[in-house]
Amino acid sequence: MRQKIVAGNWKMNNNLNEGIKLTSEVVNMVQDELTNGVQVILGCPFIHLTSVQKLTNGTKVALSAQNVHQEEKGAYTGEVSATMLKSVPVQYVIIGHSERREYFEESNELLAKKVDILLKNELIPIFCCGESLAIREAGNHVEYVCNQLKESLYHLSTADFSKIVIAYEPIWAIGTGVTASAAQAQEMHLALRNFIAEKYGQEIADNTSILYGGSVKPANAQELFACPDVDGGLVGGASLKSRDFVDIAKSF
Ligand code: PEP
Numbered sequence: 001m002r003q004k005i006v007a008g009n010w011k012m013n014n015n016l017n018e019g020i021k022l023t024s025e026v027v028n029m030v031q032d033e034l035t036n037g038v039q040v041i042l043g044c045p046f047i048h049l050t051s052v053q054k055l056t057n058g059t060k061v062a063l064s065a066q067n068v069h070q071e072e073k074g075a076y077t078g079e080v081s082a083t084m085l086k087s088v089p090v091q092y093v094i095i096g097h098s099e100r101r102e103y104f105e106e107s108n109e110l111l112a113k114k115v116d117i118l119l120k121n122e123l124i125p126i127f128c129c130g131e132s133l134a135i136r137e138a139g140n141h142v143e144y145v146c147n148q149l150k151e152s153l154y155h156l157s158t159a160d161f162s163k164i165v166i167a168y169e170p171i172w173a174i175g176t177g178v179t180a181s182a183a184q185a186q187e188m189h190l191a192l193r194n195f196i197a198e199k200y201g202q203e204i205a206d207n208t209s210i211l212y213g214g215s216v217k218p219a220n221a222q223e224l225f226a227c228p229d230v231d232g233g234l235v236g237g238a239s240l241k242s243r244d245f246v247d248i249a250k251s252f
Pocket of ligand 1: 009011169173174175177213214215216234235236237
C-alpha cells in the first residue's frame with residue numbers, strides 16, 4: 001500500500017514566531033484528531049527547521065525543507081546542503097517546485113543532481129512536476145510531465161526510485177484558486193503511474209505516492225483524494241491556516 005501524504009508548503013511565509021505557533025497548532029490537531037494514517041508533513045523555510053523539528057519530533061508530523069543545493073559542501077554562499085538538512089534532521093525535501101523552476105531557472109538536469117544528493121543523504125525527495133496552461137491547451141501536458149520525470153529521475157536504480165514521492169502540480173492551478181478537476185488530476189496521475197510502470201514495473205508504480213498540488217482546500221480535497229491514483233496533496237496557501245490544513249489531511 002502506498003503512503004497517503006498531505007504536505008504543506010509554506011513557501012516564503014511566516015516569521016519564526018508565526019511558524020512556531022502554526023506548527024504547535026498543527027501538531028496538536030494532528031495528534032488529537034487524525035486517525036486515518038495520513039502522513040502529515042510541514043515544508044518550512046530553512047530558518048524554521050530547527051525550531052519546528054523540536055515541536056514535531058516524536059509526533060505524527062514530519063518535516064520537509066523546500067530546497068537543497070546539489071553539491072555536498074563548499075563555497076556556495078547562502079545555500080544549504082543535504083548534510084545540513086540531515087543534521088536537523090528533516091525527513092523530506094521538496095525539489096523542482098514550479099516557482100524554483102521559473103524564478104531560479106532550475107532545469108530537469110539540475111534536479112537530477114538534487115535528487116542524487118538527497119538520496120545519498122537518506123532524505124526523501126518530494127519531486128514536483130507540472131505543465132503550464134499553454135502546454136495543457138496544446139494537448140501536450142502528459143508528454144511534458146512524463147519527460148520531467150524521465151530527465152530528472154529515470155537514471156535512478158529501482159531501489160532508489162522507490163524512495164521518491166512525486167507531486168503533480170499544474171502551474172495554472174498553483175496559488176490561482178483554480179483547481180484541476182478531479183478528472184484532470186486522475187488522468188495525469190494514472191498516466192504518470194503507467195509511465196513509471198513501463199520503466200520500473202507495476203509493483204513499484206503501484207507503491208509510488210503521487211500527490212496533487214494546486215489550490216487544494218478543505219472544500220475540494222475530498223473529491224481530489226477520492227481519485228484512485230491521487231495519494232494526497234502538496235498544499236501551499238491552505239497550509240498557512242492550521243484548521244484548513246488539518247481538515248485537508250482529514251479529508252481521506
Ligand atoms: C504549492 O505551493 O505547491 C501549491 C500547490 O500552492 P497552492 O496550494 O497555494 O496552490
